[in-house]
Amino acid sequence: xxxxxxxxxxxxxxxxxxxxxLLLVIVGLLTGQxxxxxxxxxxxxxxxxxxxAALAQGLSxxxxxxxxxxxxxxxxxxLLFPFVAIRLVASEKSSDALKLMLQWPSSIGxxxxxxxxxxxxxxxxxxxxxxxxxxxxxxxxxHLHAAxxxxxxxxxxxxxxxxxxxxxxxxxxxxxxxxxxxxVLAFTIGTWxxxxxxxxxxxxxxxxxxxxxxxxxxxFERGLLRVDVVLVMLIISLLGFAIAAIWLxxxxxxxxxxxxxxxxxxxxxxxxxCAMQVRASFDLSKNRRNSFSPSDERALAGIxxxxxxxxxxxxxxxxxxxxENNVLLKLRRAKRDVRVIYPLxxxxxxxxNDARYGEVVYQLGSKSAMSRSTTEEIVLxxxxxxxxxxxxxxxxxxxxGYPLAKRASGAEMVFYVAWPIxxxxxxxxxxxxxxxTERSAGAA
Amino acid sequence: xxxxxxxxxxRRGSRAVLTDVSFTAHPSEILGVIGPNGAGKTTLFECVAAxxxxxxxxxxxxxxxYVPDAIRPWxxxxxxxxxxxxxxxxxSRLDETLFxxxxxxxxxxxxxxxxxxxxxxxxxIAMGLSVPRPVLLLDEPFDGLDLRQTRQVMSILRRxxxxxxxxxxxxxxxRDAERACDRFLLLDNGRSVAEGTISELTSRAGVSGxxxxxxxxx
Numbered sequence: 001x002x003x004x005x006x007x008x009x010x011x012x013x014x015x016x017x018x019x020x021x022l023l024l025v026i027v028g029l030l031t032g033q034x035x036x037x038x039x040x041x042x043x044x045x046x047x048x049x050x051x052x053a054a055l056a057q058g059l060s061x062x063x064x065x066x067x068x069x070x071x072x073x074x075x076x077x078x079l080l081f082p083f084v085a086i087r088l089v090a091s092e093k094s095s096d097a098l099k100l101m102l103q104w105p106s107s108i109g110x111x112x113x114x115x116x117x118x119x120x121x122x123x124x125x126x127x128x129x130x131x132x133x134x135x136x137x138x139x140x141x142x143h144l145h146a147a148x149x150x151x152x153x154x155x156x157x158x159x160x161x162x163x164x165x166x167x168x169x170x171x172x173x174x175x176x177x178x179x180x181x182x183x184v185l186a187f188t189i190g191t192w193x194x195x196x197x198x199x200x201x202x203x204x205x206x207x208x209x210x211x212x213x214x215x216x217x218x219x220f221e222r223g224l225l226r227v228d229v230v231l232v233m234l235i236i237s238l239l240g241f242a243i244a245a246i247w248l249x250x251x252x253x254x255x256x257x258x259x260x261x262x263x264x265x266x267x268x269x270x271x272x273x274c275a276m277q278v279r280a281s282f283d284l285s286k287n288r289r290n291s292f293s294p295s296d297e298r299a300l301a302g303i304x305x306x307x308x309x310x311x312x313x314x315x316x317x318x319x320x321x322x323x324e325n326n327v328l329l330k331l332r333r334a335k336r337d338v339r340v341i342y343p344l345x346x347x348x349x350x351x352x353n354d355a356r357y358g359e360v361v362y363q364l365g366s367k368s369a370m371s372r373s374t375t376e377e378i379v380l381x382x383x384x385x386x387x388x389x390x391x392x393x394x395x396x397x398x399x400x401g402y403p404l405a406k407r408a409s410g411a412e413m414v415f416y417v418a419w420p421i422x423x424x425x426x427x428x429x430x431x432x433x434x435x436x437t438e439r440s441a442g443a444a
Numbered sequence: 445x446x447x448x449x450x451x452x453x454x455r456r457g458s459r460a461v462l463t464d465v466s467f468t469a470h471p472s473e474i475l476g477v478i479g480p481n482g483a484g485k486t487t488l489f490e491c492v493a494a495x496x497x498x499x500x501x502x503x504x505x506x507x508x509x510y511v512p513d514a515i516r517p518w519x520x521x522x523x524x525x526x527x528x529x530x531x532x533x534x535x536s537r538l539d540e541t542l543f544x545x546x547x548x549x550x551x552x553x554x555x556x557x558x559x560x561x562x563x564x565x566x567x568x569i570a571m572g573l574s575v576p577r578p579v580l581l582l583d584e585p586f587d588g589l590d591l592r593q594t595r596q597v598m599s600i601l602r603r604x605x606x607x608x609x610x611x612x613x614x615x616x617x618x619r620d621a622e623r624a625c626d627r628f629l630l631l632d633n634g635r636s637v638a639e640g641t642i643s644e645l646t647s648r649a650g651v652s653g654x655x656x657x658x659x660x661x662x
Binding site: 016097251 | 490493494495496497499509510511512515516517518519520521525529530532533534535571
């Protein structure tokens with residue numbers, strides 16, 4: 001009963017926040033802009049303008065519609081939701097309501113949990129424009145693959161939880177909402193920097209960077225569900241919420257709170273290291289873009305020797321990006337003991353005079369081979385050659401592609417006119433029902 | 445005995461703000477905590493209510509509730525919402541008579557953030573009274589109230605204490621304290637200087653009246 005009251009309280013506080021209603025309006029507008037642009041670009045690629053349609057197999061709603069439409073939420077999670085989460089904690093600190101709440105029979109941990117539930121509720125409400133976009137897309141005759149949609153939503157929800165936890169922890173730790181906002185923005189910019197620095201470097205930096213919010217989103221946007229990523233994001237989120245609960249216990253000394261924080265961080269670090277060892281992943285993309293063909297996967301699984309690949313490419317070379325995304329990612333999923341070395345990590349590659357630049361050296365057991373190609377077929381043939389395995393017959397992709405030559409008709413009206421009006425009306429009606437007599441009360 | 449505080453010590457950084465403070469409070473009693481500005485009255489309340497850490501001493505007694513001075517909790521919510529929430533958190537129902545007793549009927553749909561100082565103070569007192577705890581700590585309950593409201597609140601508090609609740613009030617206006625309280629704890633510079641009824645304090649200080657006691661002992 002009391003927990004239901006706590007949830008109601010948090011929902012009432014969220015609904016009282018103008019920032020939340022503004023966020024809903026902005027998310028609707030941004031989602032509409034992303035969706036309309038995506039549908040029109042997709043239509044052109046499908047040949048609506050009379051030009052040649054792109055190869056049908058290359059037209060995937062995951063890349064063409066879902067990801068650009070959810071791009072609005074990328075912005076909202078990074079720049080808008082942190083303020084909503086910060087407000088839930090900081091306003092109670094600054095108004096001294098926290099001193100009352102600390103005396104309630106409910107523990108501060110359960111109060112934080114109800115704040116998280118309310119925030120998740122706000123996230124689901126904010127997704128309404130995305131669901132409207134999906135309905136419109138289906139209405140136009142577009143195709144959707146449920147596993148891709150759910151995986152993408154799961155990825156963005158995990159990212160939302162992570163940022164919400166950082167925001168709440170910052171609000172609990174810092175003396176004001178502005179300071180907390182600076183901490184959250186610093187965290188976001190820090191992860192961007194890490195993501196940038198780590199590209200093609202290998203080692204611990206690249207491993208760490210693969211868990212930044214931006215990097216994790218890229219995986220989900222490819223239809224890849226990595227269990228280690230899910231676990232690490234959940235662990236860090238829980239750590240953030242735990243830190244918030246620890247630092248809101250004003251009755252504990254700073255030393256005690258520091259000790260509890262250290263314990264929480266240690267437990268989370270151990271859990272994260274364990275989670276990072278989990279190799280399970282699921283390719284939920286309809287076109288199996290994260291996997292080799294089943295016959296290649298079987299052949300690779302049959303090779304027992306560990307494989308070491310040395311890539312003489314700089315991190316900013318486009319071939320490196322292709323090699324990472326189209327070959328190494330699949331290879332790591334198909335074969336457990338793959339080690340990749342990046343000797344030129346950190347170099348731009350623009351003025352390379354190294355004779356070995358562009359080489360990719362494969363070592364399997366005592367045998368080694370060199371190739372300059374980064375295409376999937378040649379890489380696989382090189383590995384099969386080293387292993388003395390007959391290359392399986394190449395399978396053609398069964399993915400048909402889903403072209404749709406239709407414009408986003410009616411979407412402007414829905415996102416740019418109807419959505420802001422609906423949000424404003426709900427806000428106004430709610431306000432009137434709560435405070436309708438305030439003016440007369442004030443007059444009295 | 446409803447509340448027993450013994451040897452309470454608290455620091456802010458390296459500065460001691462409470463040193464070896466001890467006192468007791470009994471059922472149906474109104475204990476006034478008085479002392480000059482900076483004596484440590486609010487710190488004492490916050491330590492006793494466990495919303496501020498203390499570094500030595502003990503607090504024993506029945507469950508208590510503390511209402512800080514001059515707070516406007518949940519400023520975007522209404523007065524009624526705030527009072528109902530407070531009562532519900534303690535599995536209690538809001539006593540509707542509080543609205544009339546504290547002149548809050550006309551304000552129940554006003555937002556907490558829109559209240560004047562005196563209105564917010566009446567809300568704070570109502571919040572304290574709506575919590576079914578045997579001991580209630582109110583920090584400066586008369587601050588911001590006019591004479592009529594002060595007398596009205598005193599009578600409400602007196603009525604509440606008569607039902608068995610222990611009230612501990614921090615008061616800087618000594619005339620108000622003299623009228624409202626049964627016993628006093630005099631704090632000075634973070635230490636408990638004296639504790640007792642007005643007659644006990646006056647005989648100890650060798651003066652008459654609480655103001656003279658205050659001047660003689662602090």
